Amino acid sequence: MHPTLFHVGDTAIRSYPVLVVLAVGAVMALFWWLALEDGRDIRDVVEGTLVVIVGGMLGSKVFHVLFESEGHELPDGGRASGVIELLQHDPWHWARLFDPGQVYYGAVVGSVGMGLVFLYRREMDRWGAAFDYGAPG
DSSP, rough: OEEEEEEETEEEEEEHHHHHEEEHHHHHHHHHHHHHHHTOOHHHHHHHHHHHHHHHHHHHHHHHHHHHHHOBTTTTEEEEEEEEHHHHHOTTTTGGGEEEEHHHHHHHHHHHHHHHHHHHHTTTHHHHHHHHHHTTT
């Protein structure tokens, strides 16, 4: 895979974020279609999808920091020996969601976790239907 698709001026358009945006768009379209067929409120579907997306972004970055911090370049030019050293030198590393460094399994855990919190907070009675929406997505 080519890491850079093309450049717009000095800005590189990277392939991974473009594919993530396309995947999220396809999932939202699928959820919209399923909600219309199922007679669900579209607002719940859109809000739930946005919550799951944010949960995935946070989970992917936090898990990246927790499990792949060893060897990260520090601001002083050295390399981190672990998560504690990385966060001592760069305490907001986990919060820069659009910087490189995410892991897929963290996105899955974050998305599912935030999705469950969303279902619980909305007091939705048919959790199975939400899982039916999420499985193909």
